[in-house]
Structures are given as structure tokens and as C-alpha cells.
Amino acid sequence: MTGAEKSDDDRALAGEYVLGVLPPEEARAASARIATDPEFAALVAEWRADLATLADEVEPVAPPARVWRATERRLFGRARRRWWAWAAPVALAAALAAAVVFWPSFAPRAPVPPAAPAYRAELVAQDGDLRLAAAYDAEAGTLFVAREGAAAPVGRALELWIIAGDDAPVSLGVLPDDPATVVMVAPELRAALDGAVLAVSDEPAGGSPTGQPTGAVLATGALTEA
Amino acid sequence: MATRDDLEHWLARTAQGDRAAFGALYRHTSAKLFGLALRILKDRGEAEDALQEIYVKVWHAAGRYRVNGYSPMTWLITLARNHAIDKVRRRRAGGGALDDVAELADARPGPEAEAVARSERGRIEACFDELDADRAEAVRRAYLDGESYADLAERFAVPLNTMRTWLRRSLLKLRECLER
Incomplete structure (x- = not known):
């Protein structure tokens, strides 16, 4: 096959992929190529942008107000408050477990959420399998993190990142298997916490080898004033 | 009508929980x-x-918008279209799932790819007009109705392989026209 034929083949394949007409196994193969073949990824991106303009042919229709109300309820309704409520019991259970294990020797400081956090964040994975609650203790310069749901699979680690404004993510370390932990926030980061985004990514055991997230971002959430 | 800057601003603020x-x-x-x-x-x-469901996804995925290099409308339209087509296909219990936003974020074409696409409505319309009417219709039906090769073959009463050859040729013609 000549180079030109090969790239024609890829052009058509990328278009078929974006249209969604490929048989499942070919679609999977194309999807895998996007991650490893930047030229193919660029072809896919071109088709996505070009074909999206076909949506201009469709007449806009104002949705009824109940759709927005239901969306808001789903995202910010009672579930949100209920959700925060589990973090304290999780931490308490962890503290009790630690106290039992280490009693009567000096109990190590089991992670406890700050009584008056300056900032809080909620991180929920899209599939809902992983949820984290974070609370920042301004006095101690520490971030309390409670996790519920999926732990990292064997040989993988969950790494916590903080992204302040347009800066590159800064690692806050790999999350332990414990349901609650406390991590130090470097002094130079403390001034930029308002509105900063916390993220958890899937990394090789021991954490990202590059200092930047290398695996899928599993959950994100912004720090907001508590 | 909101500008691209407005949409990008709102998406960035959404990612921060605004x-x-x-x-x-x-x-x-x-x-x-x-x-x-x-x-x-x-x-x-x-x-x-x-x-x-689409806006729930937008809320959760907004933080990944900036890394993927698409224009905000391309991103929103692709997210909405793929979600709706997945729903149709689940209803029909056939056909593979389309990309989710997570995968969309991984394409990382860079801002220049978006610029190269120069995807104004007029250009793509003119290029569709260069195709035979039924071939243009097949591409539209695949994109806007989520029709599969099997659906299209039935609609145009041609064998499935012929349909695929048609559509691939139409895509190449479109691409050639768009790059002109």
C-alpha cells in the first residue's frame, strides 16, 4: 500500500469512527489508536469538528423548565448534603479502628477531619464508584481526605493532584488504602487554594513516574470556601 | 448568541464548581x-x-474540556450526540457504544487541529452539495440519526459492503473538498 493510499484509508476510517458506523471490534481498534497515534487522533479531531457543524441543520428547541430543575436537583439536591454526611462517620470509624489496634500503646494520630475547615471539595467519579471528600485545615496547612468506594486495582495507585488556576497539576501524593488520610499542602500552594481543583488519577503503583498525571483522571472537584 | 469566549469562560467556571x-x-x-x-x-x-444526563456529564467533565483542544460547541455537540445515539442503540439493543467524554478528552488534537478543521457551516454545506444527493443523505443520516451500515444498506437497498464503499468514498470526497 502506498503512503497516499494508507492515509486515505485512515482518513475514511477516522470519519467512519466519528460517525459511529464501524463494527464494534473495528471501533475498539480505532479508539485504541487515538491514544497512541497522534496523526490518526488529529484526523478524528478534524472529523469531529467538521461533522459537528451538521448540527446547525437541526432547529433548536427550547427544553421545558422541568429539565433544568431536574438537572439541578440531580447535581445539587439533597443528595449533595447527604453525601457530605458520610465523610465524618468514615473518619470516625477509621479513628476508632486505629485506636483499637494501637491501644494501649500511644495511639498514632488517626486522621480526623478539621473542626473548622477553610475549604472543602467533593470529588465524585462519573460512574459514581469513587467518592472523596476533602477538607483543608488552614491552621495546620493540611488536607483531610476521606475516600469511599473503589480502591486502586492491584498494581495501580490513586494519586491526588491539585491544580491552581492555569498551573500544571501538582501532586499531593498517592492515596493510601485507608479510608481517610491527611496530606500536607506545601506552603507555596496554600495561597492559591480558593477555587483550585483537586483531581484523582489512576497511576502505576507508587505514583506517576513523570510528576504529571499519566493515567485516566477518575474524579475532580473544586475547593470552595467551607 | 453567546460567543466562543463566553462558552469557554462558563465551562472553565463550571469546572470550578460555579x-x-x-x-x-x-x-x-x-x-x-x-x-x-x-x-x-x-x-x-x-x-x-x-x-x-448530558448536562450532568457536562458538569462532571467540564474540568477536562480545556485539555482536549476542541471548540466548546464541538465538544458539547459531540458529547450530546454520542450520548443520544448510545441511548437509541441501547433501545435497539444493537451496535457498539460511541465515545464517552472521557475518551474524547484523550484525543488531544491540540488547538491547531481545530483551526485546521476550519469548520464553518458554509464550507461543509458547499462540500455536501458536491456529493450525489443520496450519498450526502447517507452521511447525514449516520451523523444526525445514528444510522448504522445495516440501517443505511436497507434504506438505500444496496448490499452492506456496497454501502460501506459508498460511505467511505463520500467521506474522502468531503475531506478532499474541505481541504481545498
């Missing part, structure tokens, strides 16, 4: 995405459910 920005994004884009969901799903109740 509900007011998310509300503004919804007010300015929901009619377009609802029209698209209606066209694909052809059922009002299902389109309403889909729209809710």
Missing part, C-alpha cells in the same frame, strides 16, 4: 442540544431525560 456559570451555559446551549437530542431520539420524554 453553579451560576453552569446555569448560563445551560441557558445558552440547551435549546441547540435539545433539538439535537430530539432529532436523534425522536421521542420527547427520552430527549428530556437525555438532556438532563
